[in-house]
Amino acid sequence: PQPTVRIEGGKVTAILPTGDSVEVLLYGATVISWRNNGKENIFVSEAAKLDGSKPVRGGIPVVFPAFGPPPKDHATGALPQHGFARNSTWEYLGKSSSESGALSKGGDDSVKLDFGLSSSNISADHKKAWPYDFGLVYSVTLGKDGLQTMLNVRNEGKEAFEFQMLLHSYWTVDDITKVAINGLGSTTYIDKVLDGGEHTESQTGLKITGEVDRVYKSIKQDTTSISSIDGKPRLDVTRDNISDTVIWNPWIAKTKAMADLRPEDSYKHFVCVEVGSVDGWQKLEPGPSNKGKGKAAAGPPSPQKEG
Numbered sequence: 500p501q502p503t504v505r506i507e508g509g510k511v512t513a514i515l516p517t518g519d520s521v522e523v524l525l526y527g528a529t530v531i532s533w534r535n536n537g538k539e540n541i542f543v544s545e546a547a548k549l550d551g552s553k554p555v556r557g558g559i560p561v562v563f564p565a566f567g568p569p570p571k572d573h574a575t576g577a578l579p580q581h582g583f584a585r586n587s588t589w590e591y592l593g594k595s596s597s598e599s600g601a602l603s604k605g606g607d608d609s610v611k612l613d614f615g616l617s618s619s620n621i622s623a624d625h626k627k628a629w630p631y632d633f634g635l636v637y638s639v640t641l642g643k644d645g646l647q648t649m650l651n652v653r654n655e656g657k658e659a660f661e662f663q664m665l666l667h668s669y670w671t672v673d674d675i676t677k678v679a680i681n682g683l684g685s686t687t688y689i690d691k692v693l694d695g696g697e698h699t700e701s702q703t704g705l706k707i708t709g710e711v712d713r714v715y716k717s718i719k720q721d722t723t724s725i726s727s728i729d730g731k732p733r734l735d736v737t738r739d740n741i742s743d744t745v746i747w748n749p750w751i752a753k754t755k756a757m758a759d760l761r762p763e764d765s766y767k768h769f770v771c772v773e774v775g776s777v778d779g780w781q782k783l784e785p786g787p788s789n790k791g792k793g794k795a796a797a798g799p800p801s802p803q804k805e806g
């Protein structure tokens with residue numbers, strides 16, 4: 500049997516013969532569901548807007564070309580928080596089920612969906628604020644072993660540009676107070692809640708006990724794992740060609756203050772582990788041979804690592 504792909508209502512849905520599935524909105528190329536072995540891995544707020552009126556609160560919004568509020572003195576300075584990719588409508592470029600780039604071997608048990616965004620698809624305001632010619636291809640591969648997301652950036656203009664990128668992934672967890680995040684030990688991070696300063700992670704299993712908003716930089720380990728405090732593995736998030744990760748949970752007061760994050764105890768049911776390149780800027784020269792890219796994969800922890 501072949502994977503099935505449906506395109507309707509501004510959304511692309513792919514279903515594997517196993518029943519595993521992924522749903523991607525053309526708006527923002529936002530992954531809004533990834534089910535694996537019957538379990539939903541992607542958190543989407545009940546109050547999220549899915550009609551293109553604002554970025555989705557939940558899912559995997561794509562952050563490009565700037566992370567956070569862009570610095571006023573930078574070329575991205577006039578753009579909104581997290582750039583324009585998450586609130587532009589992307590083009591569906593098609594599917595393939597080749598083995599290359601797929602998570603699992605053997606063609607038919609994986610499917611890759613490609614989405615494109617270029618300077619010609621963004622709003623006049625965004626183009627005015629960031630007048631570069633660029634081309635993005637975002638590939639979402641659903642395989643039996645997990646979900647892979649990869650962003651490729653091309654510079655199609657005549658001058659170099661600088662960018663940041665991030666896959667702002669909201670992962671479901673049963674109970675945030677019982678979660679431990681592993682694989683960030685000894686890494687330097689910026690603590691945006693505490694003081695905006697640099698710190699070094701001393702915990703091996705990071706526990707979330709209040710609002711957390713941290714940028715872990717140049718991480719040596721490829722894998723960040725979400726597990727329960729007592730060691731039950733939940734998800735492995737792996738990085739390829741990309742070295743930073745943001746850990747975010749708004750906790751009680753910030754959740755209340757965000758009208759599109761409901762119910763009010765939502766913060767208990769997700770953690771953002773966001774793979775990206777957000778420390779400083781990647782400079783991309785024009786030309787087809789110059790590519791900025793970053794790949795993130797997520798899947799159930801591999802059996803070898805559990806023991």
Ligand code: BG6
Binds near residue numbers: 567580691712
């Ligand atoms: C995180 C940032 O990636 O996104 C946080 O580190 C921010 O600072 C959060 O609050 C949510 O951003 P937004 O724009 O979706 O409300």
